[in-house]
Amino acid sequence: MEESSLHSLKIMHGRKFFNRAFAVIYAFAIIVLFYYHVLTLTRAPLSIVMFISDFILALLWFTSQSFFMNPISRQQFPKNLEILVDKKDFPAIDIFICTADPYKEPPLTTVNTTLSVLAYDYPMEKLSVYISDDGGSKLILFALMEAAKFARSWIPYCRENKIEQRCPEEYFRKNHTITSQFQIIQDSYVLGLAALEHAYI
Numbered sequence: 001m002e003e004s005s006l007h008s009l010k011i012m013h014g015r016k017f018f019n020r021a022f023a024v025i026y027a028f029a030i031i032v033l034f035y036y037h038v039l040t041l042t043r044a045p046l047s048i049v050m051f052i053s054d055f056i057l058a059l060l061w062f063t064s065q066s067f068f069m070n071p072i073s074r075q076q077f078p079k080n081l082e083i084l085v086d087k088k089d090f091p092a093i094d095i096f097i098c099t100a101d102p103y104k105e106p107p108l109t110t111v112n113t114t115l116s117v118l119a120y121d122y123p124m125e126k127l128s129v130y131i132s133d134d135g136g137s138k139l140i141l142f143a144l145m146e147a148a149k150f151a152r153s154w155i156p157y158c159r160e161n162k163i164e165q166r167c168p169e170e171y172f173r174k175n176h177t178i179t180s181q182f183q184i185i186q187d188s189y190v191l192g193l194a195a196l197e198h199a200y201i
Contacts, residue, residue, distance in 0.1 A: 006080055012071045019068040030058050092126045100134040107143035107196060112169045114144065118151055119158040119166040146192045157185050 037051040081090075095117050099110045110131070117129050133140045150168070158166050165171045168189050 005077065006084065007074060007076045010073045010075075012073055015071045016069070019071060023065055023068070026061070030054075030061075034058075087123050090123055090126050092128070093122065094128045094130065096130045096132055098132045098134070099140060102135065102137045102139040102143075107137075107140050108169070108193070110140060111143050111147040111196075112167050114147055115151055115154055116167045119155050119163070121159070143196055146195055150188055150192050153185055153188055157181065 033054060034051075037047060037054065040047045041051060097110065097113055097117070099105050114129060114131065118127075120127060131140075131144060154168060157163070163171065165174070172186055172189060
């Protein structure tokens with residue numbers, strides 16, 4: 001299955017039986033609860049409020065049960081994408097990254113997210129990344145300009161070395177074999193951080 005498809009689907013029979021048995025028991029408990037409400041409805045005004053509350057909760061529970069009656073397990077095989085589909089036929093992807101306040105959402109986080117997405121193992125001509133800055137911050141704009149400079153070396157580095165951890169912050173935090181190329185990329189990242197920290201001041 002893994003060799004010839006992009007995904008597989010498996011029905012979880014054991015969990016299906018357990019979920020259905022639990023639903024029957026729970027439904028019986030709800031019926032008993034409503035029977036009790038009907039008996040006490042005229043005795044106390046508060047019973048009406050409790051009845052309405054329990055009715056809403058029971059309705060929410062009932063509408064959610066369809067997801068549990070026939071549970072399934074899905075598994076994806078993204079490595080088969082290039083085998084089954086030509087790169088020129090890959091679908092175009094638009095990715096939106098939203099931010100609002102540079103002091104509540106640090107620009108470094110936005111920059112690392114953007115660089116991670118840009119370094120995806122996906123055809124560059126099929127990938128579009130949009131930054132939505134609701135606050136219109138000059139600091140975010142400056143951070144993204146610095147990120148654009150760093151991306152010119154970071155993205156080819158990720159692709160050439162098949163880097164899986166494409167977030168620069170996480171990548172440089174771990175121990176790596178120091179090579180001349182690695183050192184150049186790291187120095188470029190540190191310079192960008194220094195410029196960003198200076199802009200904060």
